[in-house]
Amino acid sequence: MIHFLLTPDKAATRRLRRVVATQHPGLGVIVGTWPELLSLATKNYLLPPRQDNWQPLLETSISALPDAFWSASLAAAPTEVPSIASVVGRQLVQLLEAVGPSGNLGQLPQSDLPGRTLRYLSDLLRLHTAMGNLLPVELATIKSLLNLPETALLRPIQVYHHPEHPWLNRWQQALIDRLKQDAHTEDPALADLLHTTCVEQPTAPDTTTLGYLQRYLFTSATEPVQQDSSVQWLAVRDYLQEIEVAAGIIQTALDDNPDLTTADIALLLPNDQNYHSAVVSVFSQAGIPLSGLDAAVPVRDLGSEAVYHLLLSLDKPAPIMALASLLTSPLMPWDKATGHQLALKVINNVFKLEAPEGFMEQGKAMLDLFRERAATLADLKRRLKRFPALLNKDDIYKDSLNRVQSLCTSLLTFLETYQQQEIPWLGLKALATPRLVPGQKQNECTLQGVAVFHEGEEPWRQVKCLFVLGCSDGHYPAGLSAGSLFIDAELEALNTQHGLSLETAAERNARQRQQIRRQLCSAGQSVTFLLPRRDPQGKPLSPSASVTFAEALLADPNKMICELDSVAGRQAAFGLPLVTDAEAAPPRCPEPVDLRFDKNLLELGKREDGSLKPESPSRLEKLMVSPLAWLFERLGVESRDWAPEDLDVMSKGTLAHEVFEKLFAPGIPLPDSSQIEELVPVLFDEIITSTMPFLKRSEWKVERKHLQQEILKAALQWREILHQTEAKPIAVEIGLKGDFEGIPIHGNADLLLELPDSRLYVVDYKKSGSNDRRLRMKTGYDHQAELYRTMIKTGGLKEPDKAPEGLADKLTDIRENGEIGTMYYLLNDQTALADTTGWLSGSIGNLEEMQANVSVNAMNLIKERFAQIRQGVVELNTTADEKEFKNKRGISAYALKGNSLVAMWLNVKLED
CATH class of the missing domain: 1.10.486 (PCRA; domain 4)
Incomplete structure (x- = not known):
């Protein structure tokens, strides 16, 4: 015969096995949970094999059944059939369990209940009928075992079960009754052992606060007691500080008390994966061994x-x-x-x-x-x-x-x-859709080591000191899950009218409270409760319900919780290791000092042939704004962030540039307004397909349409400017190169425009407004105009063999006999700004000639920077530079924002 002692969970199994092994060892004695008992029963009876068709048939029937209470959810999310079936199926199983093997599910819709309840019951009955009254695999197995004749028994199983520990549904109880009937005899000693481990047995003296909590927590005891050192409640910042505080108190206790060992201490962890991972990390660093963590940290699938x-x-x-x-x-x-x-x-x-x-x-x-x-x-x-x-x-x-x-x-x-x-x-x-999968268990149960208990499980070891972590709302007892479609009043009515055994939320909460008292009873000397005030996102947390009930048992509840972020709270805590007072010191801050190197920094990153690396207008703008940012880029010291798609200013500019390049290309007639209105949507669609396909997704529809309209509006105005100036495109996105102050320079011009009288505009499209650019040109800080002019004068085409036929000769002729100017077309307000004087008629709308040397200060600044970095000097920025460049020079100081290292080394400058 097999003697099977039924326990509610693996922790209780572990504890009872130790008791049986030491007090009543013998053959044929098994301690285990319900799944283990059911598996054992199927192996000791001649049970025919069964096929589990419950889940596929459930999903099929749910999808096929019309006008059910879940139909609207299914129509809104047709791909969520498994999830919806899981919720509905769980409720159907609960009803089947409550009816029991001899009950009749069909009688439930005849109850005197509200219409909503009756509809749910009727739909669940229709679902079960559509499934052919199939039972889930566990109930079907029990039914088969109950229907077997005695001759099918291979080996009797005597089951020992303490009432409500664990709570059993009617099917489970019926199977236990059948197993007991077939076994005939039982061992009273084993029954007594099971009873002693299931009943609440306060271990602390009733004269202590801990003993009082073990006996009266969650009750209406009328005589409050004074709080002593056997219990304390410590409020800390978050879950990580909880664990660090617990580890510190444990280290101190072990150092101060030679008779205390790690086996005398336990942690009670809430059902929160954050705690399990952090406990492993913190206790490992603290050198405190753990026993029974028994948690498989989820890993990526x-x-x-x-x-x-x-x-x-x-x-x-x-x-x-x-x-x-x-x-x-x-x-x-x-x-x-x-x-x-x-x-x-x-x-x-x-x-x-x-x-x-x-x-x-x-x-x-x-x-x-x-x-x-x-x-x-x-x-x-x-x-x-x-x-x-x-x-x-x-x-x-x-x-x-x-x-x-x-x-x-x-x-x-x-x-x-x-x-x-x-x-x-x-x-x-x-x-x-990926989901986290259980990893390998991190910790086994050993004799030595701090025991780890888990919320919702029985304690598996008797200890002296217990630390209860995570005492926030939703833990101790655990929050009520949405496991039932029915409220407690409906469940009670079903139980009363039909004699069912549906567990209500109140009954489940009562069982959880009893379990918490049993967990507290595992500690004989002290319990420390730790309360996190904020969750990992920094949101405030409310205390656990157990804290509220404990306050009602104390004579002075206002002094119950020690806030460890206050001096008074730290001094009131028991066993808390406090650091010695130390003089406050400011955090170490960088001391910005201009950098000086013993080499010409322009020689960094030379080409393979030994020539200097060419500078572009964008890199020289970075040099103007921040030599340190320029140096970091030269050395490749830049962050390369990964981020989801975003339609930022750079992306908008790229798309607009490409549309303009195709719309106003050399060798084709200038399109009229109607042609532009037809071509822009087509070109825009082609370009986003090849360069930014994410914009074609439905969630980007508004942004896509808005940008297309902006480009169309800018293109129509640009067409008018080209028409009135009689300008002719001769090249788009053309590479130029040259020399400035002995340094090779290069860049790509968006457009070259040829005007009458051997005049040439180098055009740059900007996806911005004209205010900053106008200020920049007026103050003489526009460097691009002079750089492109210099490239054409000192060099020319970067790749002549790839340029349009005859372009090189035309540039040579203009360089020798003509004039070169620069024009910016600002797409946001459809304004063109040129650095020329007297080239254009004053009547051309939205086109301004600045009539000033727009680059003089920019070129002087670049020359100054070249002189510095040739000497190895890198001048650091100040905190006022960003505003200075923006407000007085029209330059947006992106170089100060693009690299966090640059921002770390800013000299503080007091504003005037």
Whole structure:
């Protein structure tokens, strides 16, 4: 015969096994939980095999049943069938459990209950009927065991169960009754052992506050007591400080009391993964061993992530971060550095996914797999079949690879049953959505080490000191979950009218309170409760209900909680290690001092032939604003942040530039207004498809339309300016090079405009307004005008062989016989600003000639910077520079914002 002692959870099992092993050892004695008992019963009776069809039949029936209370949810989220089925199925199972093996579910809708309740009951009954009155696998197994004849018994099982510990539904109780009936005899000694471990047994003297809590917490005791050192409540900042404070008190207690060991101490942790991870980290650093943490920290499901990101990447336009995540997945058939480089190109809006030189064929095949959109169901199926075979086959990723194979098979099965031609992207993504999976358990139960108890579980060891962490609202007792469609009044009515055993929220809460008292009874000397005042996001937290009930038992509840962020609170706490007073010292701050090096900084990063690296107008603007930012860029010391797609100013400018390049290109007639209105939407669509495909997604519709209208408005005005000035485009996005102060310079001009009388405008489109640019030109701080003029005069075309035919000769002629000017076209307010004088008629709308030397101060500043960095001197910025450049020179000091290291080294300058 088997003697089975039934326990509510694995922690209680652990404790009772130790008691049985020391007080009543013997053969055939098993201690375990309900799942273990059910498994044992199926092995000791001649039970025919069963097939579990509950979940698939439940999902099918829920989808097919019309006019049910879940129909609206299903219509709104057709891909969420498994989730909806889980909620509805759980309620159906609760009703079946409450009816019991001899009950009749069909009688429930006949109850004298409100209409809402009757509708829910009627729909659940219709669902069960549609399922052929199928039972979930556990109830079906119990039913089979109950219906077996005595001759099917292989070995009797005597079950020992203490009432309400654990709480059993009618099916479970019926099976236990059957097992007891077949076993006939029981061992009274085992029954006594089970009873002693299940009953609340206060371990602290009743003269102490702890003893009083163990006996009367959550009751209406009328005689408050004075708080003593056996209990304390410490309020701290957050969960991490809770754990650090507990570790500090434990270290101090172990040092001060030689008779105290780690086995005499326990932690009670709430159901919050943050605590489990932090306890491991903090106690490891503190050198305090743990016993029974028994928590598997969730880990990433790399397999699901890879398949999910593959689906996102195949459903073009793909989100940038999804594509980058797929490229950097450790399951990809390339190394980490290669994946990072490929992803960096995607982050920079380069979607060609070109294989690096010397790339393996497996890697090339993988890039080919998700470079283009999956256009048809057949194409998608082919790629899903191919994907697992191309992944990294390292043994450390064996589980993840199996997950990929399993998930791809599930997706293919789903597609085989799909009747329509369009790819069901939403359904596929819902099936492949990544979830955290349990990792390996971090800690085993040992004799030595601080014991770890868990909220909702029985204590498994008797200790002297207990630390209860996470005493905030929703813990001790745990918050009520939305596990029932019915309120307590409806459940009580069903229980009363039909004799059911549906557990109400109040009954569940009462059981949780009893368990908390049993957890407190595990400590014989002291309990320390720790209250976090804020959650990990900094939001305020309310105390646990147990704290409120404890206050009612104390004579002076106002002094109950010690706030450790106050001196008085720290002094009132027991056993808290306090650091010795130290003189406050200001944090170490950088001391900004101009940098001096023993070399010409312009020689950094020379080309392979030894020539100096050329400077561009944008880099020289950075040099003007911040030599330190220029140096960091020269050295490659810049952050390369990954972020989701964003339609920022730079992106808008890029799109507008490309539309203008195609609309006002050389060699084609100037389009009229109607042609521009037709061409802009077409060109804009082509360009976002090739450069920023994320804008084609529905969530960007408003921004896309708004930007298109801005570009159209600017194009119409630019067309009028070109028409009235008789200017002719001769090159777009053309590379120029030259020499300034002995330093090679280069840059790309957006447009070259030829005017009559051998005059040339170098045009720069700006996706901004004209106010700052006008101020900049008036104050002489526009460097681009003179730099482009200098490039044409001292050099010319950067790549003559790629330039339009005859352009080099034309530039030579203008350089020798003509004039060169610069024009900015500010797209936001459709204004053109030129650095020339008397070239244009004064009647041209929205076009201004500044009639001043717009670059004189900028060029002098660049010369000054060149002189400094040739001497190795880097002048640091001040806190006033950003406002100075903006308000007095019209320059937005992006160089001071783009690198956090620059901001760290600002000299403080008091404003006038």
